[in-house]
Amino acid sequence: MRRIRVAAVGAVTLSLALAATACGGGSSTGGGSNDSPKTLTYWASNQGASIAVDKKVLQPELDKFEKQTGIKVKLEVVPWSDLLNRILTATTSGQGPDVLNIGNTWSASLQATGALLPWDAKNFGRIGGKDRFVDSALGSTGAAGKDPAAVPLYSMAYALYYNKKIFADAGIAKPPATWAELAADGRKINAKGKSALGAEGANVSENIHHVFVFAKQHGADFFTADGKPDFTNDGVVAAVQQYVGLMAKDKAIPTSDAEYAQNQSVSDFAKGKLAMLLWQSASSNLKSQGMSEDQYGIAPVPVQSGTPGAGAQVNSMVAGINLAVFKNTHNLDGATKFVKFMTGDAEQKILNTAYSTIPPVKSAQSDTAFTTPSNAVLKDTLAKSAVALPQVADESQFETAVGTAVKELFADAAAGRAVTAGSVKAQLAKAQQQMPAK
Structure with missing residues (x-):
């Protein structure tokens, strides 16, 4: 998932919605398409710096699809703060779009x-085959052993973006490779009157992405092998304490970031207020805010020690957007044609270039647009040191x-309250109690 990634619904609402028998799909009311084979409704997620930017990117491509097929696509760009709730409502009401973006x-x-329509061998055959897609992207399309619920559209990975001038002014020659180095660099940067690292402390999805990676680096998981929540094990507690500790202990993250939830840290970085930013495929966002590529560098997200890789050297979740079709769409043929169009080599190059993302389609990755130094970091991370979040039915909760x-916990840190192993464990225990009973 990406950018303004706030999951706006509570665990109880999610539990009820996900437990309900879903019907989904395009209807003639509530935002879905009508029965015409010449019309589709598409919910796109907010990938650019604004909804207006997304419309500017997407509408010419939708017009191109209509010219090729005669099928008109009605576009709605849905903010991340609303997207999951909108989708869950559609699954229970039957009044949703034909095709939609979902956070992977x-x-x-x-x-x-x-x-959602299962992408079995027959359906994948209609869009050119499953083997067109990169394995890491396919790993975030549904539960293991089941046909995917969606098709990869955009792939992303976290990277460390750093302001070259702020680093030079602080006498720092290269980006930090470990968290200890980041904390040390942060002290040098703070001494020069700048803030070291941005975060979106009030953005629940952004939080989970980072603590998931920290947990992996501590050799821990949030779920047991049989899929049961295990939020209070020692490794998870240490991981969460270390991440929040970047504010509470290391003073690398400014306390004001505890309230950030809507892309503010990216804006602060673009304006030169921050030395570092941990973000997914941020280049297009930074460009739209007036920051040129020569002002910043891109490096792998730090690890505990050594270099990124597998196991405890994981430094990113496999981020991205998938394209899904509601099972009971009245225009399955048109919806399938649209998915084929959006995942074709030509469109993959256009769309992923526009959003500074990586194509999950193998043949599109070789384009020169995706061989730049910045994209090399993202591609290398996806290939070697990124793993999918738990593909369990209760993942949204x-x-x-x-x-x-x-x-x-960020709110505690901002208020000057101690963030201890005990306080972290208590919050995680409370979180685990909110998970659906098995």
Whole structure:
């Protein structure tokens, strides 16, 4: 998932919605398409710096599809703060779009509703085959052992963006490779009157992405092998304490960031107020805010020690956007043609270039647009040191519950309250209690 990624619904609402028998799909009311084979409704997620930017990117491509096929696509760009709730409402009401974007971390949860079209061999055959897609992207399309609930559209990875001038002014020659180095660099930067690292402390989905990576680096998981929540194990507690500790202990993250939830840290970085930013594929966002590429560098997200890789050297979740079709769309043929169009080589190059993302389609990755030094970092991370968030049916509730716990801990840090192993464990225990009973 990406950018303004706030999961706006509570765990109870999610639990009820995901437990309901879902029907989904395009209807003639409530935002879905009508029965015409010449019309589709498409919900796109907010990928650019604004909804207006997304419309400017997408509408020419939708017009191109209409010219090729005669099928008109009605576009709605849905803010991240509304997207999951809108999708869950559609799965239970039957009044949704024909085709939609989903954050790839939601794939298994939405798959469990039964509302989305399964991408079996026959359906993949209609769009050129499953083997066109990169394995890491396919790993975030649904639960293991089941046909994917969606098709990869954009791939992203976290990277460390750093302001070259602020680093030079602080006498720092290269970006930090470990968290200890980041904390040390942060002290030098703070001494020069700048803030070291941005965060979105009130953004629950952003929080879960980071603490998931920290947990992996501590050799821990949030779920047991049989899929049961295990939020209070020692490794997870240490991981969350270390992440929030970047504000509470290391003073690298400014306390004001505890209230950030809407892209503010990206804006601060673009304006030169921050030395570093941990973000997914941020280049297009930074460009739209007036920051040129020569002003910043891009490096892998730090690890505990050594260099990024597998196991405890993981430094990113497999981020991205998937394209899904509601199972009961009245225009399955048109919806499939649209997915084929959007995942074709030509469109993959256009769209992923516009959003500074990486194509999940193998043949599109070789284009020169995706061989720049900045994209090399992202591609290398996706290939070697990124893993998918847990593909479990309760993943959406997990994001909301744990992300909110981290939000509360950031609030404690901003208020000067101690963030201890005990206080972290108490918040995580509260989060685990909010998970659906098995």
